[in-house]
Amino acid sequence: MSQPGRDHPGSPAYPPPRLGMPVSESPLPAGGEAWEAEDTKPCMEAMDRGLLPGLPGLYLSCIDMLLTEDSAWLVKVSEAVPALAVPLSRGEARGEARGEPEQCPVIDSQGLGLSPGLEALQGPEEERSLEQVQSLVVGEVLKDVETACKLLNITPDPAEWSCGNVQKWLLWTEHLYRLPQAGRAFQELTGKDLCAMSEEDFRQRSPQCGDTLHAHLDIWKSAAWMKERCSVGEAKLTGGEDLWSEADSSCTGQPIHLWQFLRELLLKPHNYGRCIRWVNKEKGIFKIEDSGHVARLWGLRKNRPAMNYDKLSRSIRQYYKKGIIRKPDVSQRLVYQFVHPV
């Protein structure tokens, strides 16, 4: 015999490759209401437990990090926050928002009584701009969380996560922010468990980045909460919505195909333009700018930590015969073409 079955790498591919995701019933209809149509009940209990103060403490600097791959966001967020489209000088907002550069000192807004922008606005003019900034940030956070959700195929509300979802989120967060590996420290934990943990608990499990992870989780909880609020209050999202509806595929609940995944990345140049982009969108020609990065993202999505470009490209090549993807007429390195452009 040859030596075929090399397929028992010591490396652990996650035990349950797909883990029963509760997402099955959370598709996201291309219609309009993205996920509010679903049940967002956990938000309530989260509030009951006092996990979410007036408005979730926003960690501006972390949020800044959330946007590492996206610089153009400030420009567009304005539309993303319908609730309080208060005309205001954007420059001011920008200044504020980018206030904290490098570090990740959690800016706690506990006492600030920051609200999504409706009632609690008893403050002076200053509060106004702060609120404005907040809305910008919130809108952006929502979009980023949504993007991550789609990429990881998890729900936005951490309280609904399975153990597998938690691991995915950890991997993703660690990857995005180059945090030291901490996934192991949180094994066997469901989203509910995670939500119930204090910052101290986090630090105990991961002295290195427990606090950061806790902060990020808080952001997610906040995003879920905001989501709920927006849907109930306004019944219509203006900004983030279009980004959502674009979101194609994955509605089916079926495992995503590589070509679909690539399309999704291409749909979000804000986030992934640095690793994959259209060369000619009309013809469906795209270029993988950072093969390693794209492969890692694919691996994340499929729970295949050992994914690399070699394997990813092999899968792409399988599409040649099927007439889904091909090499463009003038073959170039890392450039491919969808046979049926949109």
Place this chain on the structure above:
DNA sequence: CAATAGGATGGAT
């Protein structure tokens, strides 16, 4: 050397 092409095989669905 990294990308490309494609065969072989095993696993999951």
Place this chain on the structure above:
DNA sequence: ATCCATCCTATTG
């Protein structure tokens, strides 16, 4: 049977 993931050999720029 389909779609990968993994491994591998050979070729190419």
